[in-house]
Amino acid sequence: MLVLVVSLWSCSTVSSLMSKIHMYIQNGLGPNNTLTVHCKSKDNDLGEHSVDFHQNISWSFTENPFYTTLFWCRIWWYDHHRLVWVHNDMFDSSKPDQDMGCMDGEGAACCIRRAQWDGVYFVQWDGKFKKIYNWIRE
Ligand SMILES: *[C@@H]1O[C@H](CO)[C@@H](O)[C@H](O)[C@H]1NC(C)=O
Ligand SMILES: *[C@@H]1O[C@H](CO)[C@@H](O)[C@H](O)[C@H]1NC(C)=O
Numbered sequence: 573m574l575v576l577v578v579s580l581w582s583c584s585t586v587s588s589l590m591s592k593i594h595m596y597i598q599n600g601l602g603p604n605n606t607l608t609v610h611c612k613s614k615d616n617d618l619g620e621h622s623v624d625f626h627q628n629i630s631w632s633f634t635e636n637p638f639y640t641t642l643f644w645c646r647i648w649w650y651d652h653h654r655l656v657w658v659h660n661d662m663f664d665s666s667k668p669d670q671d672m673g674c675m676d677g678e679g680a681a682c683c684i685r686r687a688q689w690d691g692v693y694f695v696q697w698d699g700k701f702k703k704i705y706n707w708i709r710e
Contacts, residue, residue: 591635592680595663598628600686600693601649607687611645611662632680639665647687655710658692675699 599607607623611631621629635641642664648657662685664672673694674683684695685704693701 591637592632593635593641593663593674594630594632594677594680594682595643596628596630596682596684597623597645597647597662598684598686599623599625600688601625602689605649605651607647607649609645609647611643613641613643628684635665641665647692649687651689651709656707657710658705658707660692660705673697673702673704 597607597609597611599605601607603625605625608620609623609629610620611618613633618631623629633641633643642661644659644661646657646659648655650656661672663683672683673696674681675695675697676682682695684701686693686695686701688703691703691707692705694704696702
Protein backbone atom coordinates (compact mmCIF):
# COMPACT_ATOMS: atom_id res chain seq x y z
CA MET A 573 0.00 0.00 0.00
CA LEU A 574 1.28 3.44 -0.78
CA VAL A 575 0.08 6.91 0.01
CA LEU A 576 1.54 10.05 -1.47
CA VAL A 577 0.66 13.19 0.39
CA VAL A 578 2.38 16.35 1.47
CA SER A 579 3.87 15.64 4.88
CA LEU A 580 1.11 14.67 7.22
CA TRP A 581 3.54 12.99 9.58
CA SER A 582 6.57 13.89 11.49
CA CYS A 583 9.19 11.32 12.32
CA SER A 584 8.52 11.22 16.03
CA THR A 585 4.76 11.24 16.27
CA VAL A 586 3.92 8.22 14.20
CA SER A 587 2.54 5.08 15.70
CA SER A 588 2.06 2.11 13.44
CA LEU A 589 3.55 -1.19 12.38
CA MET A 590 7.31 -1.72 12.43
CA SER A 591 7.49 -2.25 8.71
CA LYS A 592 6.02 1.17 8.02
CA ILE A 593 8.41 3.54 6.27
CA HIS A 594 8.17 7.28 5.86
CA MET A 595 10.30 8.69 3.08
CA TYR A 596 11.26 12.33 2.71
CA ILE A 597 13.28 14.04 0.02
CA GLN A 598 14.37 17.50 1.09
CA ASN A 599 15.64 20.38 -0.98
CA GLY A 600 18.74 21.71 0.79
CA LEU A 601 20.20 23.36 -2.30
CA GLY A 602 19.77 27.01 -1.46
CA PRO A 603 17.42 29.92 -2.11
CA ASN A 604 15.66 29.91 -5.48
CA ASN A 605 16.90 26.46 -6.45
CA THR A 606 13.99 24.20 -7.26
CA LEU A 607 14.49 20.47 -7.21
CA THR A 608 12.44 18.10 -9.34
CA VAL A 609 11.86 14.59 -8.07
CA HIS A 610 10.39 11.58 -9.83
CA CYS A 611 10.26 8.37 -7.80
CA LYS A 612 9.09 4.90 -8.68
CA SER A 613 8.85 1.41 -7.37
CA LYS A 614 8.00 -1.72 -9.29
CA ASP A 615 4.29 -1.09 -8.63
CA ASN A 616 4.06 2.66 -8.23
CA ASP A 617 4.97 5.73 -10.21
CA LEU A 618 4.79 8.69 -7.86
CA GLY A 619 5.01 11.22 -10.69
CA GLU A 620 7.10 14.32 -11.07
CA HIS A 621 7.14 16.87 -8.25
CA SER A 622 8.80 20.22 -7.75
CA VAL A 623 10.34 20.85 -4.36
CA ASP A 624 11.27 24.39 -3.33
CA PHE A 625 14.23 25.20 -1.12
CA HIS A 626 13.67 24.04 2.46
CA GLN A 627 10.66 21.99 1.42
CA ASN A 628 10.32 18.26 0.93
CA ILE A 629 8.18 15.66 -0.69
CA SER A 630 7.17 12.65 1.31
CA TRP A 631 5.36 9.41 1.01
CA SER A 632 4.84 6.35 3.13
CA PHE A 633 4.59 2.67 2.47
CA THR A 634 4.70 -0.66 4.17
CA GLU A 635 7.64 -2.87 3.32
CA ASN A 636 6.69 -6.09 1.67
CA PRO A 637 7.29 -9.21 3.77
CA PHE A 638 10.03 -10.47 1.45
CA TYR A 639 12.18 -7.35 1.90
CA THR A 640 12.29 -6.64 -1.77
CA THR A 641 10.74 -3.16 -1.58
CA LEU A 642 12.77 -0.80 -3.72
CA PHE A 643 12.19 2.87 -4.54
CA TRP A 644 14.41 4.74 -6.93
CA CYS A 645 14.25 8.34 -8.03
CA ARG A 646 15.42 10.66 -10.70
CA ILE A 647 16.28 13.94 -9.01
CA TRP A 648 17.43 17.00 -10.89
CA TRP A 649 17.95 20.75 -10.75
CA TYR A 650 19.73 23.43 -12.73
CA ASP A 651 22.96 25.02 -11.63
CA HIS A 652 23.23 28.19 -13.72
CA HIS A 653 21.14 26.56 -16.47
CA ARG A 654 23.21 23.39 -16.46
CA LEU A 655 21.44 20.16 -15.66
CA VAL A 656 22.52 18.39 -12.45
CA TRP A 657 21.02 14.99 -11.72
CA VAL A 658 21.10 11.55 -10.16
CA HIS A 659 19.01 8.49 -10.96
CA ASN A 660 19.44 5.94 -8.23
CA ASP A 661 17.98 3.94 -5.33
CA MET A 662 16.50 5.87 -2.42
CA PHE A 663 15.19 2.92 -0.43
CA ASP A 664 16.16 -0.74 -0.63
CA SER A 665 14.74 -3.29 1.79
CA SER A 666 17.30 -5.88 0.81
CA LYS A 667 20.27 -3.78 1.95
CA PRO A 668 21.36 -3.51 5.56
CA ASP A 669 19.60 -0.57 7.15
CA GLN A 670 22.75 1.40 7.75
CA ASP A 671 23.51 1.41 4.04
CA MET A 672 20.27 3.02 3.03
CA GLY A 673 20.20 5.20 6.11
CA CYS A 674 16.98 5.67 8.08
CA MET A 675 16.13 6.81 11.59
CA ASP A 676 13.92 5.00 14.01
CA GLY A 677 10.65 6.75 14.61
CA GLU A 678 7.94 5.58 16.96
CA GLY A 679 6.83 2.47 15.15
CA ALA A 680 8.06 3.63 11.77
CA ALA A 681 11.38 4.18 10.12
CA CYS A 682 11.99 7.67 8.90
CA CYS A 683 14.15 7.85 5.81
CA ILE A 684 15.30 11.36 4.96
CA ARG A 685 17.23 12.15 1.81
CA ARG A 686 18.53 15.65 1.24
CA ALA A 687 19.71 17.22 -1.97
CA GLN A 688 22.63 19.57 -1.36
CA TRP A 689 24.83 21.40 -3.84
CA ASP A 690 27.45 18.61 -3.79
CA GLY A 691 25.26 15.52 -3.76
CA VAL A 692 22.45 13.54 -2.19
CA TYR A 693 22.69 12.77 1.52
CA PHE A 694 20.87 10.09 3.54
CA VAL A 695 20.11 10.46 7.23
CA GLN A 696 21.71 7.79 9.43
CA TRP A 697 20.51 6.13 12.63
CA ASP A 698 22.24 8.81 14.72
CA GLY A 699 20.50 11.59 12.79
CA LYS A 700 23.65 12.65 10.96
CA PHE A 701 23.66 12.99 7.20
CA LYS A 702 26.02 11.03 4.99
CA LYS A 703 26.65 11.69 1.32
CA ILE A 704 25.53 8.71 -0.73
CA TYR A 705 25.49 10.01 -4.31
CA ASN A 706 27.43 12.62 -6.18
CA TRP A 707 25.57 14.60 -8.80
CA ILE A 708 26.13 14.01 -12.46
CA ARG A 709 26.70 17.40 -14.06
CA GLU A 710 25.97 17.91 -17.74
C1 LIG B 1 15.47 34.68 -5.19
O1 LIG B 1 14.47 35.18 -6.05
C2 LIG B 1 13.88 36.37 -5.58
C3 LIG B 1 12.72 36.71 -6.52
O2 LIG B 1 13.10 36.56 -7.86
C4 LIG B 1 14.94 37.47 -5.51
O3 LIG B 1 14.36 38.66 -5.02
C5 LIG B 1 16.05 37.02 -4.58
O4 LIG B 1 17.09 37.96 -4.57
C6 LIG B 1 16.61 35.68 -5.01
N1 LIG B 1 17.56 35.20 -4.01
C7 LIG B 1 18.74 34.69 -4.32
C8 LIG B 1 19.59 34.24 -3.18
O5 LIG B 1 19.11 34.56 -5.48
C1 LIG C 1 8.67 18.33 5.36
O1 LIG C 1 8.00 19.52 5.02
C2 LIG C 1 6.97 19.87 5.92
C3 LIG C 1 6.24 21.06 5.35
O2 LIG C 1 7.12 22.11 5.05
C4 LIG C 1 7.58 20.14 7.29
O3 LIG C 1 6.57 20.44 8.21
C5 LIG C 1 8.31 18.88 7.76
O4 LIG C 1 8.97 19.16 8.99
C6 LIG C 1 9.33 18.46 6.71
N1 LIG C 1 9.90 17.18 7.17
C7 LIG C 1 11.11 16.79 6.84
C8 LIG C 1 11.56 15.49 7.43
O5 LIG C 1 11.84 17.42 6.10
